[in-house]
Amino acid sequence: xxxxxxxxxxxxxxxxxxxxxxxxxxxxxxxxxxxxxxxxxxxxxxxxxxxxxxxxxxxxxxxxxxxxxxxxxxxxxxxxxxxxxxxxxxxxxxxxxxxxxxxxxxxxxxxxxxxxxxxxxxxxxxxxxxxxxxxxxxxxxxxxxxxxxxxxxxxxxxxxxxxxxxxxxxxxxxxxxxxxxxxxxxxxxxxxxxxxxxxxxxxxxxxxxxxxxxxxxxxxxxxxxxxxxxxxxxxxxxxxxxxxxxxxxxxxxxxxxxxxxxxxxxxxxxxxxxxxxxxxxxxxxxxxxxxxxxxxxxxxxxxxxxxxxxxxxxxxxxxxxxxxxxxxxxxxxxxxxxxxxxxxxxxxxxxxxxxxxxxxxxxxxxxxxxxxxxxxxxxxxxxxxxx
Amino acid sequence: xxxxxxxxxxxxxxxxxxxxxxxxxxxxxxxxxxxxxxxxxxxxxxxxxxxxxxxxxxxxxxxxxxxxxxxxxxxxxxxxxxxxxxxxxxxxxxxxxxxxxxxxxxxxxxxxxxxxxxxxxxxxxxxxxxxxxxxxxxxxxxxxxxxxxxxxxxxxxxxxxxxxxxxxxxxxxxxxxxxxxxxxxxxxxxxxxxxxxxxxxxxxxxxxxxxxxxxxxxxxxxxxxxxxxxxxxxxxxxxxxxxxxxxxxxxxxxxxxxxxxxxxxxxxxxxxxxxxxxxxxxxxxxxxxxxx
Numbered sequence: 001x002x003x004x005x006x007x008x009x010x011x012x013x014x015x016x017x018x019x020x021x022x023x024x025x026x027x028x029x030x031x032x033x034x035x036x037x038x039x040x041x042x043x044x045x046x047x048x049x050x051x052x053x054x055x056x057x058x059x060x061x062x063x064x065x066x067x068x069x070x071x072x073x074x075x076x077x078x079x080x081x082x083x084x085x086x087x088x089x090x091x092x093x094x095x096x097x098x099x100x101x102x103x104x105x106x107x108x109x110x111x112x113x114x115x116x117x118x119x120x121x122x123x124x125x126x127x128x129x130x131x132x133x134x135x136x137x138x139x140x141x142x143x144x145x146x147x148x149x150x151x152x153x154x155x156x157x158x159x160x161x162x163x164x165x166x167x168x169x170x171x172x173x174x175x176x177x178x179x180x181x182x183x184x185x186x187x188x189x190x191x192x193x194x195x196x197x198x199x200x201x202x203x204x205x206x207x208x209x210x211x212x213x214x215x216x217x218x219x220x221x222x223x224x225x226x227x228x229x230x231x232x233x234x235x236x237x238x239x240x241x242x243x244x245x246x247x248x249x250x251x252x253x254x255x256x257x258x259x260x261x262x263x264x265x266x267x268x269x270x271x272x273x274x275x276x277x278x279x280x281x282x283x284x285x286x287x288x289x290x291x292x293x294x295x296x297x298x299x300x301x302x303x304x305x306x307x308x309x310x311x312x313x314x315x316x317x318x319x320x321x322x323x324x325x326x327x328x329x330x331x332x333x334x335x336x337x338x339x340x341x342x343x344x345x346x347x348x349x350x351x352x353x354x355x356x357x358x359x360x361x362x363x364x365x366x367x368x369x370x371x372x373x374x375x376x377x378x379x380x381x382x383x384x385x386x387x
Numbered sequence: 388x389x390x391x392x393x394x395x396x397x398x399x400x401x402x403x404x405x406x407x408x409x410x411x412x413x414x415x416x417x418x419x420x421x422x423x424x425x426x427x428x429x430x431x432x433x434x435x436x437x438x439x440x441x442x443x444x445x446x447x448x449x450x451x452x453x454x455x456x457x458x459x460x461x462x463x464x465x466x467x468x469x470x471x472x473x474x475x476x477x478x479x480x481x482x483x484x485x486x487x488x489x490x491x492x493x494x495x496x497x498x499x500x501x502x503x504x505x506x507x508x509x510x511x512x513x514x515x516x517x518x519x520x521x522x523x524x525x526x527x528x529x530x531x532x533x534x535x536x537x538x539x540x541x542x543x544x545x546x547x548x549x550x551x552x553x554x555x556x557x558x559x560x561x562x563x564x565x566x567x568x569x570x571x572x573x574x575x576x577x578x579x580x581x582x583x584x585x586x587x588x589x590x591x592x593x594x595x596x597x598x599x600x601x602x603x604x605x606x607x608x609x610x611x612x613x614x615x616x617x618x619x620x621x622x623x624x625x626x627x628x629x630x631x632x633x634x635x636x637x638x639x640x641x642x643x644x645x646x647x648x649x650x651x652x653x654x655x656x657x658x659x660x661x662x663x664x665x666x667x668x669x670x671x672x673x674x675x676x677x678x679x
Binding site for chain 1: 435437480
C-alpha cells in the first residue's frame with residue numbers, strides 16, 4: 001500500500017505529469033525525425049527521390065537485393081553494380097569492404113578502396129581483413145595481455161559476413177542515444193522529488209513521526225524511484241523503438257555490427273548492439289535516479305539533485321574532450337549514453353593480468369554504483385533529524 | 388502509559404531552547420501554554436523524535452523513545468504547527484498514504500479513514516485535492532491523520548492557529564472528544580484553547596516550565612486581585628504604565644480597564660473573578676511595574 005501511494009504521489013504531481021507528457025511527446029517527435037531522416041531513390045519511377053514514411057522501406061528493399069553471404073562473388077557483383085552507377089544499394093557493402101581492405105581509413109580514396117581492388121584482392125579480402133585485425137590488436141594493445149585479449153575478441157568475429165540492410169538499426173542507435181539523455185533528466189527530476197517533497201511541502205514532520213517514516217516508508221520511496229526510472233525509461237525507449245521500427249522495419253537485426261564498424265571489438269549483431277545501447281541507457285537512468293535520490297535525501301532540495309546528474313551526463317563529455325585524461329574520461333558515467341562511440345573505438349584496460357573492455361565494465365560498474373548508493377539514501381533518511 | 392521528560396535540554400549554539408525539563412505525563416489533556424518562542428515546538432518535536440535532545444532524555448514507560456524507534460512512533464499521533472501536506476493528493480489518498488506509513492493494514496486504514504473523515508466532517512470533501520482545502524479544512528484533515536493509528540500519545544502543536552473563532556471552538560470540542568484514554572499534549576498561546584479542556588496546564592517560558600497545575604491552581608497562584616474601573620480616556624496610557632492591564636474597553640464615560648493589582652487602582656474599582664487569561668497576562672505580559 002505504501003508503494004502504491006508513493007507512486008500515486010509522484011504521478012499526481014502536476015509538474016511530473018507535464019514533464020512525462022512532454023518526454024513522451026518528444027519520443028514521438030524523435031521517432032518521426034528518425035523515420036523522416038531517410039531518403040531513397042526509386043527504381044521504377046525513373047530515380048525519383050522519396051523522403052516520405054516509405055523511404056526507409058524502399059531503401060532497405062533496394063539494399064536487400066544483396067542480402068546473403070558477403071563472399072568474394074557477391075562483393076565483385078556489388079562493385080560492378082556500383083561502377084555501373086548503382087550507389088544506393090551498394091553503399092554499405094562498398095564502405096565496409098573498403099574498410100576491411102585498407103584498415104582504418106586514412107584518406108578520402110580509402111572510402112572506395114574496394115572499387116580499385118583487383119580480383120585477387122577481392123578473393124582474399126577476408127584474409128586481408130584478418131591481417132588488419134591483427135594489426136589493430138598490435139596498435140591498440142600496448143601490452144602482450146592486451147594484444148592477446150584483442151585478438152581473442154577479433155577471433156569471435158564470424159566471417160564471411162552475411163549482409164542484410166541495417167539502416168533502421170544504424171539510425172536508431174543515434175536517436176536512442178539522444179532520447180536516453182532526455183529521459184535521464186526527466187527521471188532525475190522526478191526521483192529527486194520523491195525525497196525532496198517531504199521538505200518542499202513541509203510534510204516532513206508528519207512523515208518522520210510515523211511508525212515507518214524512518215524505515216519501510218523510506219524503502220518504499222527507494223522502490224518507487226527505481227520503478228519510475230525503469231518505467232519511464234522503458235516506456236520512452238519502447239515508444240521510440242516501436243514507432244520507428246514499425247515504420248522502418250527491422251531488417252538487419254541479425255547482421256554483424258562489423259559490417260558498419262569492421263574493427264569494433266564487440267562481436268554482436270545490430271539487434272544486440274541496440275539492446276546493449278538500451279541497457280547502457282537503462283543503467284544510466286538507474287544511476288541518475290540513485291544519485292538524485294541520494295543528493296535529495298541529503299540536501300533536502302531538488303535543485304542540486306537535478307544538477308549533479310545533468311553534470312554527469314551532459315557536461316562531463318565536453319570536459320572529457322577538452323582535458324587530456326582520456327582513459328579516465330572513457331570510464332565516466334556519460335559513456336553509458338555514448339555506447340555507439342564506445343563500440344567504435346577499441347577501449348580496453350588492464351589491471352594486473354586482467355584485461356577488460358569498456359562497455360561491459362561501465363555497465364556492470366555503474367549498475368553496482370547505482371545499487372551501492374541505495375543503502376546510503378536509506379541511511380540519510382533513516383537518521384535524518386529536523387531543526 | 389507514562390511519558391517522562393528527564394532533565395530534557397535542547398541547545399542551539401548559544402540559545403537554550405529547552406532547559407532542563409522534568410515532567411511525567413499519563414493519560415489526560417495537557418495544555419502547554421506559552422508565548423511564541425517559549426520552546427513549545429522544540430519540546431514537541433523532541434517528543435515526536437524529530438529532533439534529539441542535547442541533554443537528558445524522554446522515556447515512554449521507562450524506555451528511551453529514540454531507542455524504541457518505530458515501537459514508540461506507532462503509539463504517536465502528531466499535528467505539527469506548520470502542517471504540511473501533498474497538494475496533489477486527494478484527502479482520501481492523503482489519509483491512506485499516512486495510514487500506510489503508520490503501518491495500518493489496507494482494510495483497516497480505509498475504514499479508519501472513512502470514520503475519521505466523518506468525525507471531522509470532511510467526508511464530503513474526501514475526493515477534493517488537498518491544495519483546494521481551506522485553512523480550517525486542512526486542520527481537520529491534520530487532526531484526522533494524527534488519529535489514524537488511534538494513538539496513545541497525541542501531540543497537537545498550535546492546532547487552532549489561523550482558525551476563525553467558530554472553527555476554533557469546533558476544533559476544541561473535537562479535541563475534547565478525541566481525548567479519551569490517551570495522553571494529549573496541546574500547545575498554544577491562546578488561553579481559551581486549553582482553559583476548558585486541559586486537565587493540567589503547563590506554563591512554559593524561555594525554555595522552562597515554571598508552573599504546572601490545573602486552571603484553578605494557576606489562577607489562584609497569581610496572588611493578585613482583578614479589578615475593573617472606568618477612567619478618562621486621556622489617562623489610559625498612564626494606567627497602562629502603572630498597572631498590569633488585562634483589557635481596555637471603550638465606554639461612554641471613558642475607558643473601562645481590567646487591572647491586576649493587590650489593591651483597587653481607583654476607589655470605586657469593582658473586584659472581579661480572576662480568569663486563566665488574567666493569569667496568562669500576569670505570567671507572560673509585559674509588566675511595567677505597579678507604583679503607589
